[in-house]
Amino acid sequence: MNAVTSESTPASTPGPQAGGAGGAGGSGRKGGVPNGFSFRDVLSGNGTVTVLAIILSLVISALLIILTDEDVLEAAGYFFSRPVDTLAAGWSAVASAYAALFRGAIFNYRGDTFSEGIYPLMESLTVATPLIIISLGIAISFRSGLFNIGGQGQMIFGAMFATWFGVHLQLPAGLHLLLVLIMGILGGALWGAVVGFLKALTGAHEVILTIMLNYVAIHLVTYFLYTPVLQREGSTNPVSDFLPSTAVFPLLFGDSFRLNWGFVVALVATVFAWWLMKRSSVGFQLRAVGANPDAARTAGVSVKRMYVVAMAISGGLAGLAGMSQVSGTEKMLNTDVAGSFGFDAITVALLGRSNPWGVFAAGLLFGALRAGGVTMQTETGVPIDIVLIIQSLIVLFIAAPPLVRMIFRLPAPGALQARTTADPVTQPALAGAVAATTASADGHTAPAASATIGDAVGVAAGDAGSTDPADADASTTTPAEGDQR
Numbered sequence: 001m002n003a004v005t006s007e008s009t010p011a012s013t014p015g016p017q018a019g020g021a022g023g024a025g026g027s028g029r030k031g032g033v034p035n036g037f038s039f040r041d042v043l044s045g046n047g048t049v050t051v052l053a054i055i056l057s058l059v060i061s062a063l064l065i066i067l068t069d070e071d072v073l074e075a076a077g078y079f080f081s082r083p084v085d086t087l088a089a090g091w092s093a094v095a096s097a098y099a100a101l102f103r104g105a106i107f108n109y110r111g112d113t114f115s116e117g118i119y120p121l122m123e124s125l126t127v128a129t130p131l132i133i134i135s136l137g138i139a140i141s142f143r144s145g146l147f148n149i150g151g152q153g154q155m156i157f158g159a160m161f162a163t164w165f166g167v168h169l170q171l172p173a174g175l176h177l178l179l180v181l182i183m184g185i186l187g188g189a190l191w192g193a194v195v196g197f198l199k200a201l202t203g204a205h206e207v208i209l210t211i212m213l214n215y216v217a218i219h220l221v222t223y224f225l226y227t228p229v230l231q232r233e234g235s236t237n238p239v240s241d242f243l244p245s246t247a248v249f250p251l252l253f254g255d256s257f258r259l260n261w262g263f264v265v266a267l268v269a270t271v272f273a274w275w276l277m278k279r280s281s282v283g284f285q286l287r288a289v290g291a292n293p294d295a296a297r298t299a300g301v302s303v304k305r306m307y308v309v310a311m312a313i314s315g316g317l318a319g320l321a322g323m324s325q326v327s328g329t330e331k332m333l334n335t336d337v338a339g340s341f342g343f344d345a346i347t348v349a350l351l352g353r354s355n356p357w358g359v360f361a362a363g364l365l366f367g368a369l370r371a372g373g374v375t376m377q378t379e380t381g382v383p384i385d386i387v388l389i390i391q392s393l394i395v396l397f398i399a400a401p402p403l404v405r406m407i408f409r410l411p412a413p414g415a416l417q418a419r420t421t422a423d424p425v426t427q428p429a430l431a432g433a434v435a436a437t438t439a440s441a442d443g444h445t446a447p448a449a450s451a452t453i454g455d456a457v458g459v460a461a462g463d464a465g466s467t468d469p470a471d472a473d474a475s476t477t478t479p480a481e482g483d484q485r
Contacts, residue, residue, distance in 0.1 A: 188319015
């Protein structure tokens with residue numbers, strides 16, 4: 001009798017409290033936003049830090065341009081007698097360099113026609129296309145708790161598969177391109193799944209595995225390009241035959257621009273990555289494993305299986321990026337098909353905070369920097385390496401948010417969470433949840449206690465009103481899944 005009393009009382013007590021929290025949300029907490037939400041909380045957010053990191057990188061790069069410009073150095077020789085000349089020369093050097101960067105990346109306002117004006121934007125989108133796709137794969141692996149730095153090798157494998165099926169098969173236009181696209185994804189997915197399988201089977205670290213497999217992929221593509229498997233007939237160079245028109249992405253806006261349907265594929269891949277991680281049960285399990293493998297395992301998620309799935313999806317997107325290169329801009333395969341995309345993708349994924357749409361925006365930024373850097377070097381003589389410096393500084397500041405907050409004197413993060421924790425609305429729900437958990441020692445009240453804890457944590461996190469249905473479904477494990485584990 002006592003057991004029944006101790007079971008029912010704590011488990012039922014938090015129910016009204018949680019409901020009260022929800023009701024209080026209508027008056028004091030709207031949309032899951034705590035009382036006292038202010039501009040200070042926006043300043044302490046990750047988005048603000050990211051924007052300021054980009055600005056700070058541009059400022060530091062501007063100082064490097066000033067210190068290495070010939071006109072500035074000449075004017076600095078008589079700085080104390082005419083300091084204004086030095087400042088004017090420095091401003092002119094930075095302004096001309098960044099203006100050229102803008103004209104080469106966004107819009108050429110000196111162009112005589114509209115096509116000439118938007119040509120830089122089209123080039124930026126073209127360069128960004130494979131970078132966005134491969135970065136999405138890297139971001140998914142990051143969210144799954146895996147540090148995949150093997151994007152280069154996975155991209156190479158996708159490009160190899162796509163090239164072989166593109167060159168050696170003769171099919172109708174639509175079917176041929178679709179097959180090449182699928183084979184590109186399959187090639188990268190297989191190479192990525194090898195890493196996930198070895199990690200799940202042996203516990204080997206994915207960083208070591210991906211580094212080694214990058215070298216394997218690089219030397220494999222070089223070997224195949226020197227053999228009849230992929231080498232162009234009659235050539236002594238490591239290049240493949242050109243892909244036929246049936247296996248190539250059509251141009252989006254005619255022959256005036258290189259932008260092709262690969263960019264549309266990148267947009268679709270972004271939507272897919274968002275849906276996968278935010279709306280699917282598989283994505284929920286991947287995020288659970290990335291957040292806490294032990295807790296995910298306790299909840300019934302097969303961590304080893306998720307490792308393989310995460311690396312296969314990550315590799316598949318990298319392979320799709322390789323396919324977009326050979327079927328989009330290059331029209332053939334060579335040993336430099338992946339370039340530095342594999343490592344640039346890590347930067348883009350970090351800058352985008354592993355959020356699909358953040359990655360998409362970061363990929364556009366880096367594509368614009370790459371395209372504009374060529375124009376900047378041609379017109380002003382500023383080495384294109386300044387673009388690499390900008391990218392590196394962005395990574396540095398993104399990896400050290402406290403440094404950015406210190407420089408700009410931003411408020412410390414966590415103020416929002418601190419006020420939420422102190423909110424009297426959430427305290428009874430949390431206290432009731434703890435009581436329910438304590439009372440469940442006999443094992444009879446565990447389901448009610450778990451539900452109560454989930455509600456309380458949802459309220460405390462400020463998202464009780466925005467529960468993801470897909471996430472809720474994914475939290476339930478079927479017996480069949482339990483047997484598979």
